[in-house]
Every structure is written in C-alpha cells, then in structure tokens.
Amino acid sequence: MHKMSKKKLWKKIAQSWQLYLLLLVPIVWLVTFEYVPMAGLQIAFKDFSNKGGIWGSPWVGLEKFKKFFSDRQFSRLMINTLRISIYSMAVGFIVPIIMALSLNILKDGVFKKTVQTLTYIPHFLSVVVLVGMVMQLFNPVAGLYGTIYQLITGTRPSDIMGIPEAFPHLYVWSGIWQNAGWGSIIYVAALANSDQQLHEAAQIDGATRLQRVWHIDIPTILPTAVIMLIMDAGKVMSVGFEKVFLFQNDLNISYSEVLSTYVYKKSFAATIPDFSFSTAAGMFNSVINLILITIVNQISRKVSETSLW
Amino acid sequence: MQKSKKVRSSSSDRVFYGIIVVFLTLVSLCVLYPIIYVVSCSFSTPRSVLSGDVILFPTEFSLAGYQGVFKYKNVWIGFRNSIFYTVVGTVLNVIATIMTAYPLSRGDLPGRSVITKIFSFTMIFGGGMIPGYLLLKNLHMLNTVWSQFIPGLIVVYHVIIMRTFFQSSIPGELLEASKIDGCSDINYLTKVVLPLSKSIIAVITLYRIVGHWNAYFNAFMYLSNRDLYPLQVFLREILIASQVDADLLTTGENAPPIGLEHVVKYSLIVVATVPMLVIYPFVQKHFVKGVMVGAIKG
Numbered sequence: 001m002h003k004m005s006k007k008k009l010w011k012k013i014a015q016s017w018q019l020y021l022l023l024l025v026p027i028v029w030l031v032t033f034e035y036v037p038m039a040g041l042q043i044a045f046k047d048f049s050n051k052g053g054i055w056g057s058p059w060v061g062l063e064k065f066k067k068f069f070s071d072r073q074f075s076r077l078m079i080n081t082l083r084i085s086i087y088s089m090a091v092g093f094i095v096p097i098i099m100a101l102s103l104n105i106l107k108d109g110v111f112k113k114t115v116q117t118l119t120y121i122p123h124f125l126s127v128v129v130l131v132g133m134v135m136q137l138f139n140p141v142a143g144l145y146g147t148i149y150q151l152i153t154g155t156r157p158s159d160i161m162g163i164p165e166a167f168p169h170l171y172v173w174s175g176i177w178q179n180a181g182w183g184s185i186i187y188v189a190a191l192a193n194s195d196q197q198l199h200e201a202a203q204i205d206g207a208t209r210l211q212r213v214w215h216i217d218i219p220t221i222l223p224t225a226v227i228m229l230i231m232d233a234g235k236v237m238s239v240g241f242e243k244v245f246l247f248q249n250d251l252n253i254s255y256s257e258v259l260s261t262y263v264y265k266k267s268f269a270a271t272i273p274d275f276s277f278s279t280a281a282g283m284f285n286s287v288i289n290l291i292l293i294t295i296v297n298q299i300s301r302k303v304s305e306t307s308l309w
Numbered sequence: 310m311q312k313s314k315k316v317r318s319s320s321s322d323r324v325f326y327g328i329i330v331v332f333l334t335l336v337s338l339c340v341l342y343p344i345i346y347v348v349s350c351s352f353s354t355p356r357s358v359l360s361g362d363v364i365l366f367p368t369e370f371s372l373a374g375y376q377g378v379f380k381y382k383n384v385w386i387g388f389r390n391s392i393f394y395t396v397v398g399t400v401l402n403v404i405a406t407i408m409t410a411y412p413l414s415r416g417d418l419p420g421r422s423v424i425t426k427i428f429s430f431t432m433i434f435g436g437g438m439i440p441g442y443l444l445l446k447n448l449h450m451l452n453t454v455w456s457q458f459i460p461g462l463i464v465v466y467h468v469i470i471m472r473t474f475f476q477s478s479i480p481g482e483l484l485e486a487s488k489i490d491g492c493s494d495i496n497y498l499t500k501v502v503l504p505l506s507k508s509i510i511a512v513i514t515l516y517r518i519v520g521h522w523n524a525y526f527n528a529f530m531y532l533s534n535r536d537l538y539p540l541q542v543f544l545r546e547i548l549i550a551s552q553v554d555a556d557l558l559t560t561g562e563n564a565p566p567i568g569l570e571h572v573v574k575y576s577l578i579v580v581a582t583v584p585m586l587v588i589y590p591f592v593q594k595h596f597v598k599g600v601m602v603g604a605i606k607g
Contacts, residue, residue, distance in 0.1 A: 009419055012417070012419050013419050013420075016415075016417075016418055016419065016494070018493055018494035018495045019411075019412040019415060019418050019494050020412070021495075022408045022409075022411060022412050022494075022495070022498075023408065023409065023412045023413075023424065025405065025408060026405055026408055026409040026463060027424070029405070029459075029462050029463060030427065030428060030431065030463070032444075033441075033444070033459070033460050033462070034431040034435060034436070035431075036436075036440075036444055037435065037436025037437070037440035037441050037443075037444050038434070038435065038436045038440070039436075039440075040436050040439075040440025040441075040443055040444060041436055041437070041440055043439070043440070043443075053447075054440075054443060054447075099336070102329050102332055102333055103333070105325075105326065105329045106329065106330070106333070111330070111333075114337070115333045115334075115336070115337050117590075117593065118337045118340055118341055119336065119337060119340050120589075120593065120596075121340065121344065121586070121589065122340060122344075124519055124523075124582070124585040124586065124589055125523070125582055125585075126522070126523030126524075126525065126541055126544075126581070126582075127523070127525060128523075128525050128541045128544045128545050128548065128549070129523075129544065129548075129578055129581055129582055131548075131549055132544065132545075132548030132549055132574065132577075132578055133343065133347060133578055135548065135549060136347070136350075136548070136571070136574055136575060136578070137343055137346065137347070139571070141359060141568075141571075142350075142358050142359055142568060142571035144343065144346050146361065147361035147363070147364065150361050151361070177339070177340065177343070181340065182600075185597055185600045185601070186600055186601070189600070189601045208319060208321055208322055208325070209322045209325050209326065210321075210325055234433050241438070241526070242525060242526050246545065246549055260438070263437075263438055263439070264438060267438075267439055267442075275439050275443070278438070278439050279437065279439045279440065282437040282438055282439060283437065285437075286434055286435065286437060289433070289434075290433060290434050293433055309429075
C-alpha cells in the first residue's frame with residue numbers, strides 16, 4: 001500500500017470511530033464467549049485438574065485422544081451418532097422439499113394457507129415439550145398409541161420408549177413432525193421467485209404438471225438445496241445433545257448413547273469427572289464437522305458453483 | 310397473458326392435482342391430530358384417559374389436570390423466571406444484534422470483511438460443552454441470572470439476517486444525504502436506519518422470544534439453584550423424569566384419582582406451550598419473512 005492510500009485509510013478509520021464503538025461490546029463478547037472457549041480446547045491435550053485450571057494443568061500430548069479412541073464405547077458411540085445423524089439428515093432433507101414442491105402446485109388460496117399455517121405450528125414447541133409429548137402419546141397406558149393398539153388388538157402394548165431399536169425412528173420422525181413444514185418455507189420462497197414464463201412455455205408445448213415439477217421446479221430449488229446440504233454436512237457428527245439426552249433412558253441407551261451425551265456424562269455424571277477426556281472427545285467431533293463442511297463446500301463450488309464461502 | 314393462463318389442464322394433470330391435495334390433507338391431519346389429542350386429554354378425567362375413551366375429543370370433561378398444574382409451586386416459579394429471562398434476554402439480544410449488524414452492513418467500514426469472518430467462523434467451529442462450562446465457572450457466572458443472558462447474547466445467524474436487511478433495504482443515498490447534513494453515524498443509525506427497520510427488528514425479537522421461552526440447555530448446564538430454574542427445566546423433571554411433586558398428591562383430603570399424573574402432564578404441555586401459540590398467528594408472517602431474508606445470503 002503506498003503512502004497516499006495509507007493516509008486515507010487512517011483518516012477513514014478515524015472518521016468511523018462511532019461504528020467501531022458500536023462493535024466494541026460485540027467484539028469483547030465474541031472473544032470472551034467464543035474464542036476463549038476455543039483456547040480452552042487446549043485442555044484436551046492436558047490433564048485438567050481444578051487446581052491447575054485451564055492454563056496451569058500439565059501437558060499430556062495426545063494421551064486423552066488415545067484413551068478416547070481405545071475406549072470400549074468408541075465404536076458404539078460412532079455407530080449410534082452416525083446412524084441418527086445420517087438418518088435424520090436424509091429424511092430431514094427430502095421431506096421439506098417434497099412438502100414445498102407439493103405446496104407450490106396448489107393455487108394460492110385458503111387450502112394452501114391452512115396447510116402452511118398448520119404445519120408450522122410444531123416448530124414453536126420446545127424440545128422438552130416435544131419429547132414430553134412423544135413420551136405421553138406413546139405411553140402404553142395413557143397415550144394415543146396404547147389406545148389405538150388396544151382398539152385393534154384388545155391388549156395393551158409394551159412400552160415403545162424402552163425398545164432400543166425404536167429410538168432412532170422416534171428421534172427422526174418426531175423431528176420431521178416438528179420441522180418439516182417450517183423447513184419447506186425456504187424452498188417455497190425459492191419456487192415463488194421462479195420464472196413463470198418457463199411454466200407457460202412448457203404448458204403450451206404440452207408438458208404435464210408432473211413433468212414441469214421435474215424439469216422446472218426441481219432445478220429452481222437446486223441451489224438452495226445444495227446450500228442446505230452443505231450446512232448439514234457440518235453437523236454430521238453433532239447430533240443435538242438436548243433432544244437425545246431427553247429421550248435417553250436406561251433401556252434404550254445401547255442405541256441412544258451418542259458422542260455429545262457421552263461427553264456430558266464423562267464430566268458431569270461420572271464419579272471421577274474427566275474434563276480433559278470429554279474435551280478431547282468433543283474436539284474430535286467438531287474437527288470432523290469442520291473438515292466435512294469444508295470438503296463438501298469445495299466439491300459443491302467446483303461442481304455446481306454454489307457454495308457457502 | 311390471459312390466453313396463456315387459460316391453457317387447459319389435461320385430465321392427468323387434474324388427477325395429479327387431486328393426489329397432491331389428498332397428500333397435503335393427510336400431512337396436515339398427521340400434524341394436527343397429536344395436538345388435538347393432547348389438548349383433549351388435558352381436559353379429561355383421569356379415568357377416561359386411562360381407559361382409552363379419549364380418541365378425538367374429551368368424553369368426560371374435567372379441569373382436574375389444570376387444577377393439578379396450578380397447585381404446583383414449581384410451575385409458578387418456572388413461569389416467573391421464564392418470563393424474566395425472555396423479556397430481559399430478548400432486549401439484550403436485539404440491542405447487541407443491532408450493534409453488530411449495523412457496522413458490518415457499512416461497505417465503507419475499514420476491516421469490515423475481516424470482522425465479519427471472525428464472527429462467521431464461530432458458526433462452524435466452537436469450544437464446545439466443557440470449555441464453555443469452565444469459562445462460566447471462572448467468570449463466577451454459574452448459578453446467576455447472567456448465565457441465562459450473556460453466553461447466548463449474540464446469535465451470528467441473526468446478525469447476518471439483519472445485516473443483509475440493512476444492506477438491501479436502506480437506500481445508500483440516505484447515508485450520503487445525512488452525512489452532508491453533518492449527522493453522526495450513531496445518530497444516523499437511531500434516527501434514520503432503525504425507524505426504517507421495524508420489520509426486521511420484529512423478526513429478530515420474535516425469534517429470540519421463542520428461543521428464550523423454549524431454551525433449556527443453558528439453564529440445565531449452568532443453574533443448580535432451583536429458585537432460578539426456568540419453566541423448561543421444571544418441565545423436564547415433571548414430563549420426562551416423572552418426578553411428580555409430593556404436594557400435588559397430598560393436598561386433597563381424599564387420595565387423588567388413579568392416573569391423575571398423566572392428565573396433569575397433558576395439561577402442563579398445554580400450559581407451557583400456550584404462550585407461544587397465542588402469539589403465533591400474529592407473528593407467522595414475520596417469521597416467514599425472517600427465513601426469506603436469511604435465505605438471500607447463505
């Protein structure tokens with residue numbers, strides 16, 4: 001940078017002091033509550049003790065990671081985490097798109113508005129209420145499932161919440177119930193902006209509505225879908241702690257113990273808490289996410305010219 | 310124009326349209342039915358819920374569940390705390406979001422793209438559960454109301470939505486004109502930009518209200534003093550851990566009817582959700598708008 005522009009730059013910075021003043025608190029917050037915890041990740045390479053704290057505990061290199069990889073639970077945790085995340089991602093990606101394509105076929109009117117209004121409602125329930133609802137509805141004695149089961153077979157069913165194999169389905173489909181309608185909004189918006197002349201031209205050429213879905217509507221939402229997919233790729237390893245934790249019980253633990261719940265337990269529910277071990281496991285998790293989102297983003301940029309950054 | 314709209318739909322198109330209508334009707338019923346069932350059970354007698362009489366609407370109307378809910382001291386404490394966290398938390402969030410989004414929307418701010426990147430990076434990487442907990446411990450924020458406001462002060466995604474709005478909806482000429490008038494940046498923000506941005510401020514405010522009301526994780530991690538618990542933490546105890554309070558079952562002179570705890574749970578689900586559903590019809594439009602503004606840029 002040569003002299004003149006440097007001088008100009010400083011002048012510009014001085015003139016903008018009020019904007020920097022506005023940013024002061026947000027930046028202090030960001031450093032304290034986002035970047036300081038990142039620095040705190042160093043305890044994954046240390047043997048953390050309350051006395052030593054984050055900075056004073058002794059370094060142990062990769063010992064905690066080795067302990068995590070050789071943990072008896074490791075492979076089960078990985079399988080459970082990937083099962084739930086890939087299952088929910090696949091279904092959670094497809095269903096909102098189908099919803100949006102269907103809604104787009106309807107003409108604007110009361111019916112369309114009603115479907116949209118109804119399917120958005122569950123999005124406003126808290127995760128605690130959602131899990132509480134699932135548990136009540138599937139209660140064999142006082143729930144919908146028990147009632148219907150009894151109507152058909154005449155007997156009360158066994159408790160679904162206690163069947164490990166049922167856990168992934170309950171987790172994924174309760175999520176679909178809650179968020180599919182809401183997730184369709186972004187695609188409905190993209191479709192509303194699509195080129196109507198294409199539709200008219202295709203109609204004149206005799207294309208059926210289904211053909212127009214394939215050849216016009218789907219290409220229209222493709223860039224949005226790719227962005228959503230990239231963002232999903234960044235979450236493959238991080239199955240949301242809250243919902244799994246709430247769903248978890250002693251009976252379904254063989255399917256419901258995932259990385260994040262294990263991290264929690266090793267630090268807050270263990271007789272000898274190992275913060276370093278938990279941090280190493282959590283860090284392994286976030287680093288893989290970071291790598292995945294970067295790779296998928298790069299591939300997408302090359303292939304479809306759509307990317308997050 | 311008129312002619313092309315009148316292109317006749319073929320019979321196969323009409324069948325297809327019919328299938329779509331049936332499909333969306335089924336989807337809507339699947340979403341609606343569990344909600345109706347929960348509400349119906351909440352207004353039923355324990356007997357009718359346990360015997361499976363309730364299929365769609367209450368067969369024996371009763372307010373026993375709601376009486377049970379409001380006898381719970383914890384529900385009242387939880388409501389009080391949740392309202393407090395929601396109101397104060399939302400105000401702080403919105404102010405902080407504006408303070409971040411506005412400077413970052415100014416194309417002429419030196420260092421803007423670097424600062425934006427520093428913020429955005431936290432969307433894809435973070436310290437995680439344990440370092441976050443240790444930080445709050447070191448700051449002596451555990452078991453204080455601050456733990457419910459400060460760690461989630463800024464949601465970067467909301468900053469991006471608001472910044473996008475400022476960039477796309479506030480005409481640049483306004484800034485130039487006010488600069489000529491000698492208006493300072495902060496004055497320009499408060500006198501010109503914010504009055505023009507009511508809709509996006511409404512969107513973020515509503516996002517945060519729902520977010521705070523439904524929040525559970527920070528309270529669960531950082532609070533152990535029961536007097537500070539928000540409603541969601543008590544809900545977890547009652548709905549999921551099934552820790553039904555003793556005073557519910559002992560207050561009456563007679564033993565409570567069998568199955569009362571189930572009806573109380575159904576009623577509690579309704580009571581905890583009603584505040585969000587009451588505002589929902591008023592805010593739906595704004596929420597949808599937020600999703601769309603956010604969609605413009607990542």
